[in-house]
Amino acid sequence: MDNQKKHVWMHIGAGSFHRAHQAWYLHRLLMQGDTRWSIALGNIRGDANALLSALEKQHGEYILETVTPAGERKYERITSVKKVLPWDEQLTALVNQGADAETGVISFTVTEGGYYLDTEHRLDPKNPDIQADLQGEARTIYGTLERILRQRIKRKAGPVTLLNCDNLRHNGERFRNGFLAFLALKGDMPLLDWVKNYTTSPNTMVDRITPRPTADIAPRVAEKTGFKDLAPLMGEAFIQWVIEDDFIAGRPALENVGVEMVQSVLPWEEAKIRILNASHSCIAWAGTLIGQSYIHESTQTQSICEMAWEYVTQDVIPSLSPSPLDLNAYRDVVLDRFRNPYIQDTNQRVAADGLSKIPGFITPTLLECYDRDQIPRATTVLPALFFLFMERWHQNELPYTYQDGILDAAEMHARFNSADPLAAFARDEALFGPLASKASFERLLRDTVQSLRSWIKEQTTDLVVSQ
Known part of the structure; x- marks a missing residue:
């Protein structure tokens, strides 16, 4: 990987967990002076618009409060989100960023249910959201990525890693099987072949308890840091991330900030x-x-x-x-x-x-x-x-x-x-x-x-x- 070139890690799913977990690790890299990677953050649905707007006003920065079981609190200003992607029904900003050659990783947190898998871990094609995406909408991660990658091919932007960061057993593998099944149902054989050849989907294990932000966090953050944060959040002090080292288009030096890079998670x-x-x-x-x-x-x-x-x-x-x-x-x-x-x-x-x-x-x-x-x-x-x-x-x-x-x-x-x-x-x-x-x-x-x-x-x- 070029030591000078700037790279983007685009994340889909503007919830608390990503901002307390993956964004924290990339922030730690920035604090070490490794500025090669930054985050672009967006969402599939419009339910995070207020958060995205708040982050945009703060240039993507926010305060993360962590607390130990003994009650020791620590405050960090997270700076790894360098681009906030505004939402619209066509997912314009998300598609444009995902299709840009500088984007080497597209990660996502859409909850366990967001993959629409049955008990055999196969895609459930009967689900109304999947049906809608097969008709051209982008309600799910599958329809969204189809839209992004189709544009990526058009721009000849090259390979990209698709990284599942949800609590799903064999999460990379099962997402990938679901996505390939979706593309097969769609009948898009050229895109299906491109995904097989020009993307990877490492399995990951993520861990940090991150409750939904409550009203008492912002006043405490303001008192302790002097920053009137519009989008503060808190999590436990414990954090862990284990990833299979299978990135097709380069990756940040995550091992330098405590991520366990392994052959099998x-x-x-x-x-x-x-x-x-x-x-x-x-x-x-x-x-x-x-x-x-x-x-x-x-x-x-x-x-x-x-x-x-x-x-x-x-x-x-x-x-x-x-x-x-x-x-x-x-x-x-x-x-x-x-x-x-x-x-x-x-x-x-x-x-x-x-x-x-x-x-x-x-x-x-x-x-x-x-x-x-x-x-x-x-x-x-x-x-x-x-x-x-x-x-x-x-x-x-x-x-x-x-x-x-x-x-x-x-x-x-x-x-x-x-x-x-x-x-x-x-x-x-x-x-x-x-x-x-x-x-x-x-x-x-x-x-x-x-x-x-x-x-x-x-x-x-x-x-x-x-x-």
Whole structure:
């Protein structure tokens, strides 16, 4: 890579996580004097326009507040976003930047549900958003990249790395398979061949808890830094990024700022998704069901913490062993991070997108337990909690709006209005794959749901008495 040439890392998905994670790493490179790479930031949808406008006014700069479990706060002005890409319905700025030869990496964070994959990890062509993109729209990452890369070919801009930064197992590989399937359905063979030959999609593992910004951050940032930030955010002090070193058009020297560049991310990925992500969802669903609002208070509730601990210890660690990681130590670090009261991470944020998290984070452990003739009692607690959570959603009794990128509200309400909602849930192949036809799993799920109903009643009774 030319040591003098300037390169652009374009990111699609102007959410908090990118600004607290990938942008932080590139900022650290700039602080070391390596100015070869900078970020151009944009969004597929118009829901981030206020944020993009705020960042534009600040020339892409903002303050990141990080906090340790002991309450130690640190403030950094992140300077790696050098270009803010305004949104319009045609994605004009996004397409122009992505098609520019100086753009060597296009990364994205569109949540787990944003890839529209079924339980076999194949693209779901029936999804309305995918259907719309097949007709020429750009609602999804696939339609967006099709538009960008078509223009890139026209400009002869050369190869580019397509980097998935979402919590999706084998995220680069599964995104790539989905994208190639989309292009095949579209019938665009020249573009499909170009993508195969002139792009790479490394797998990655990303980790930093980043809650949605709350109103108290800006005043604290102003007091501590003197900067009246229009787009501040906060995250935990812990951060990790593991990437397979397969960049087709050059890359920043990420290894100089603590990124682990590896041949395979699999051990880190599996540990993170099953131990951290699935436990996080377990705690959020359970905490919501007994009237709690924050991850730390739910993790500090002994019975909820025990659910997560037992799930990892009884079922996940045997599934992932042997591993180059100390899985017991990783479990304990994760739970300690969740107990951090200063993050103020909400159960609402973590509870989101359960319809993607069940098949992605949880069902693999269920299947592996059955494969080794072990009854997955501890893991079954997680989908049972989600069933009870969605039952509350159906009854309009959740304390917040539930967000799920692949939720068909009418279909879900119909399920809960049926004669046996739990049977419909247990037999859902999109959630449980081959377990959907396993009678013993359905019985286990019924028993677990019934047990959790009693637990919820006990917990809420204790809460009323304590008040």
